[in-house]
Amino acid sequence: DAGVIQSPRHEVTEMGQEVTLRCKPISGHDYLFWYRQTMMRGLELLIYFNNNVPIDDSGMPEDRFSAKMPNASFSTLKIQPSEPRDSAVYFCASTTLLTRANYGYTFGSGTRLTVV
Amino acid sequence: AQSVSQHNHHVILSEAASLELGCNYSYGGTVNLFWYVQYPGQHLQLLLKYFSGDPLVKGIKGFEAEFIKSKFSFNLRKPSVQWSDTAEYFCAVNAGAAGNKLTFGGGTRVLVKP
Numbered sequence: 001d002a003g004v005i006q007s008p009r010h011e012v013t014e015m016g017q018e019v020t021l022r023c024k025p026i027s028g029h030d031y032l033f034w035y036r037q038t039m040m041r042g043l044e045l046l047i048y049f050n051n052n053v054p055i056d057d058s059g060m061p062e063d064r065f066s067a068k069m070p071n072a073s074f075s076t077l078k079i080q081p082s083e084p085r086d087s088a089v090y091f092c093a094s095t096t097l098l099t100r101a102n103y104g105y106t107f108g109s110g111t112r113l114t115v116v
Numbered sequence: 117a118q119s120v121s122q123h124n125h126h127v128i129l130s131e132a133a134s135l136e137l138g139c140n141y142s143y144g145g146t147v148n149l150f151w152y153v154q155y156p157g158q159h160l161q162l163l164l165k166y167f168s169g170d171p172l173v174k175g176i177k178g179f180e181a182e183f184i185k186s187k188f189s190f191n192l193r194k195p196s197v198q199w200s201d202t203a204e205y206f207c208a209v210n211a212g213a214a215g216n217k218l219t220f221g222g223g224t225r226v227l228v229k230p
Contacts, residue, residue: 031216042222043206056217091159098216104150104208105218107159 004108006092012114018080021111024073025094033105034067034077035091043091049075082115089113118143118211122221130229131199137192137224139181139207148210149190150218151181155203163205166190177201199230 005024013019025032033048047057052069060067064083069075079086089112093105121140129135141147151163164175171183181192190207207221 033218035220043220045217045219048217050216093160095216098148098210104152104162104165105160107161109159 004092004094004106006090006108006111008111009109010112010114012116013082015083015115016081017115018078019082019086019113019115021077021079021090021092021113023075023077023092023108025075025092026106027073029094029096029106030072031095031097032069032075033093033095034075035093036088037091037110038088046077079113082113084115087114118147118209118219120207120209120219120221122205122207122224124224125222126225126227128227128229129197132196133228135192135194135197135201135226137205137207137226139190139192139221140188141190141207141209141219142188143209143211145211149181149183150208150210151175151179151190151192152206152208152220153203154206154223160206163192197226197228199228202226202228 007022030051034046036044036046046059047067048055049069067077089110091110092108095105119142123138149166152160153163154160163179164173164181166173166183174180179194181190183190204223204225206223208218210218
């Protein structure tokens with residue numbers, strides 16, 4: 001398996017533009033998580049899905065952020081309009097039900113977003 | 117709501133020194149505990165995990181962690197660090213009621229000087 005795949009790896013955009021981040025989870029994983037990492041706030045859970053259904057979106061900062069998971073193999077995180085304070089590394093992670101037998105979350109390589 | 121505290125934000129030490137990183141969580145019920153490592157420019161990788169049983173857990177690269185239920189702690193240790201252990205380390209907790217949700221601590225940046 002190629003692991004959790006995120007694209008793009010780097011994104012530089014101007015304030016006010018729409019940004020779409022993409023994630024392909026590991027096949028067979030039925031949980032998908034979006035995290036944001038900044039120096040100030042560390043790792044923050046934005047939203048997570050189970051079987052393509054959003055379960056907890058309480059971490060989504062505001063209405064400018066939206067996430068979808070149209071099928072088991074694809075999810076998007078959209079920011080519209082983007083602002084400089086959205087600059088961060090956005091990680092996607094996937095897992096199955098956490099048990100001793102599995103290994104917790106598998107993280108993607110992240111998307112480094114810079115909004116200028 | 118569950119929370120995780122890592123009290124050391126930055127640690128600097130020399131090669132061959134011993135390392136201990138603190139992690140405390142706030143949840144009174146059954147928990148599953150994890151340590152992740154993030155090497156510079158890379159994504160998070162699992163170091164070790166605790167679900168039940170022996171409270172002393174051994175992970176990869178010579179790391180171990182001890183679960184002390186009475187102290188709500190899950191400290192990470194390594195007897196002798198190497199320069200390649202320079203990374204950021206995250207403690208995470210999954211509480212029984214939180215389903216598959218992991219809550220991460222703020223991370224500890226470790227710099228090992230050669």
